[in-house]
Amino acid sequence: MLNKRRNLVAGICLLILLLVSVTPALAGQYYINELLDGNPPHQVLKEGPVVRVIQPVVPKPVPSAREEKDEEVKKETPLRGKVALTFDDGPDTHNTSAILDILKAENVLATFFVVGEKVERYPAILKRIFNEGHLIANHSRTHADFSLLTNDEIVELELNPTSKAVESLTGYYPLIMRPPYGSLRQDSVIYLQEQSWRIVRWSLDTFDWDSTRNKPEQILSRIQSQHHNGAIILMHCNGPATVRVLPDVIKSLRDLGYEFVTVTQL
Numbered sequence: 016m017l018n019k020r021r022n023l024v025a026g027i028c029l030l031i032l033l034l035v036s037v038t039p040a041l042a043g044q045y046y047i048n049e050l051l052d053g054n055p056p057h058q059v060l061k062e063g064p065v066v067r068v069i070q071p072v073v074p075k076p077v078p079s080a081r082e083e084k085d086e087e088v089k090k091e092t093p094l095r096g097k098v099a100l101t102f103d104d105g106p107d108t109h110n111t112s113a114i115l116d117i118l119k120a121e122n123v124l125a126t127f128f129v130v131g132e133k134v135e136r137y138p139a140i141l142k143r144i145f146n147e148g149h150l151i152a153n154h155s156r157t158h159a160d161f162s163l164l165t166n167d168e169i170v171e172l173e174l175n176p177t178s179k180a181v182e183s184l185t186g187y188y189p190l191i192m193r194p195p196y197g198s199l200r201q202d203s204v205i206y207l208q209e210q211s212w213r214i215v216r217w218s219l220d221t222f223d224w225d226s227t228r229n230k231p232e233q234i235l236s237r238i239q240s241q242h243h244n245g246a247i248i249l250m251h252c253n254g255p256a257t258v259r260v261l262p263d264v265i266k267s268l269r270d271l272g273y274e275f276v277t278v279t280q281l
């Protein structure tokens with residue numbers, strides 16, 4: 016009987032001991048140990064019930080001379096603003112692909128104002144423009160002078176067929192347009208805006224389309240003298256001069272502190 020009572024007391028003591036061993040404080044202690052085991056470099060502090068883990072102080076690596084120079088250049092050229100490179104008259108087979116290669120290598124997004132007849136002729140290039148993230152906009156179907164057309168003709172013969180051709184290839188129906196030659200009557204401006212068209216002209220003409228004044232140094236000098244925040248820069252898909260000068264145009268604008276966006280992101 017006495018033995019039974021002793022056993023009972025011993026059992027109760029054991030039970031109390033077990034209960035004490037899983038108190039939160041001890042559980043916290045295990046947590047610390049796990050942290051120390053798993054992350055030996057961490058310094059663990061215990062403040063009452065709160066366990067705080069402090070990341071070790073990692074000394075900053077000494078920058079190389081090259082990195083220091085890059086940092087200085089960054090400080091000297093704060094972000095000046097945004098510019099949009101725009102390319103008219105594509106797609107074509109050769110130049111548009113070369114332009115896309117350069118934009119991809121430089122990680123630049125641009126806006127392509129495409130001509131409907133060429134979209135129908137070069138669907139694969141149009142798809143590539145879209146798939147690489149550029150904005151596609153409407154530049155008529157036949158490159159007609161819109162000032163010589165009625166408003167209905169502008170929409171029915173030139174704009175709608177082009178945007179429909181783009182939509183059939185990409186699922187995207189552009190409602191952004193630039194009239195060929197920048198030519199548009201005032202009544203057409205109002206008519207198109209009422210129909211939700213956004214009309215985009217340009218603010219900086221590189222003259223890449225004019226063989227009498229499109230040498231790389233001439234184009235770069237225009238960029239240097241006319242750049243501004245929000246610039247819409249006019250270039251073209253259909254001339255080799257554009258492909259030749261484009262890497263330098265991008266570098267020049269980057270050095271001036273600009274980032275490249277599409278016309279809808281300005």
Ligand SMILES: [Zn+2]
Binds near residue numbers: 158195
């Ligand atoms: Zn054009």
